[in-house]
Amino acid sequence: MNAASAKAKRSVKEYLDASERERRILEAAIAFVADRGLSFSTRELADHLGISQPLLYRYFANKEALVERIYDEVYLKRWNPQWNVNLADRSRPVSDRLTEYLSDYTRTILDEHWIRIFIASALEDPKISRRYLKMLHETTFPLIFEEVGAEIGVEVPKTDSIRALAHEVVWGFHSSFFYLGVRKYIYRTELPENLEDVMRARVDVFVAGLQATMPSLIERFSVVEQPQTSDEELARS
Amino acid sequence: MNAASAKAKRSVKEYLDASERERRILEAAIAFVADRGLSFSTRELADHLGISQPLLYRYFANKEALVERIYDEVYLKRWNPQWNVNLADRSRPVSDRLTEYLSDYTRTILDEHWIRIFIASALEDPKISRRYLKMLHETTFPLIFEEVGAEIGVEVPKTDSIRALAHEVVWGFHSSFFYLGVRKYIYRTELPENLEDVMRARVDVFVAGLQATMPSLIERFSVVEQPQTSDEELARS
DNA sequence: TTGATAATTTATCGATTGATCATTTTGAGA
């Protein structure tokens, strides 16, 4: 059946121009990496495409170059700069803004290829995943913390320790949405049908909790500014 | 250097009794799977142990059997039944109990071998990871939701929809601690130095938020009990 | 010291891998 369809596909039209062939290879390779993780074979990929295995090497210098192209295709085209703009729109309640953003964000990453390639590539070499995470860390996370505080009139101090606190608290919350993808496409467990309601509930719990505790958190994390290395520690080393 | 140390190791004592050799192989194999993911080669493993590659097959029927033993060794010996007992001890504030439990839990799983093998095995076949997660889902998650509610006198209805709500809200929170391990050993990013303080902060935010919103959440999620499939949907199928 | 047993190695097989080559096939333009 599979072989038959591959053969049928090939017999329809055998010669394609370079750009179209490259596009098809890349597309199929994305599905393959998402499925096989990292260790798909070029022969399987070629069979699935209905082409010969050496033809892959006409379009990609080697397997590594093909995998690099996959990363570009899967990650770089998914980041929406509008997210941070909408999150900062104080004419709306912060819960609404957060729910909308996370709904969008989750829709974007809740994709089998995206999630599995992200995890598989990080497992092999975290360079690529870190590059992607950087965008979240440097813009979205501090913004969320600040916006939640602003709604109750709390000014967030711009110190390192408070920045670190905000980073950790928001990342913990934010990661639970990425984790929905892990559940669905790595663990292969069911997600709730009423996903929007659940996300809204999580946002409500987070915003209410953060607004209730933020003043005391800021105070608690402001005090412990590191002075210097103690004499004992210096002597020990 | 590496070869030299392997040779040195071998020259110290060449013959071991079966149980000791098996133990050493298993130990090294755990480190190898954590490092190479799933696709380590038996030759590399043997070289690293300073033994010949066929010797592995005296102790393990094949590579698959060896990997199975690794799963057993890494997962089954880490679950502490006392966790749920302590979580249910209402003589202490629920924030304290949660912080203590999550501190323990995090210490247990914040281990390079544990995290990487968990993710790598799930990526290849989620059967094993699901078996482990089941223990969390069926005992710990409902318990946490109930205990947080009990502290403010909220009785949690035992309906399916509320059970699902509790499951999702708690899993979202709980997963952020597992995610600490993903950050450290998959993404290879730094964790905060004051990890205990951060965990405490997250617990405070969660407990305060859940207690503030629980009554309205329960009400919101109680109403939407699914009646039956609508006529339109029936007609469509 | 000898003989038996268990532990370990050397040599090797068959399959699969990524990659390269020379060769053939196609289709668009002269």
Place this chain on the structure above:
DNA sequence: TCTCAAAATGATCAATCGATAAATTATCAA
């Protein structure tokens, strides 16, 4: 219709994989 560059293939190589069998070495009881 002919030409020719581009597209695609078949054959094949060297490396590596998991696994097996036969030969070798160490250990220990008699």
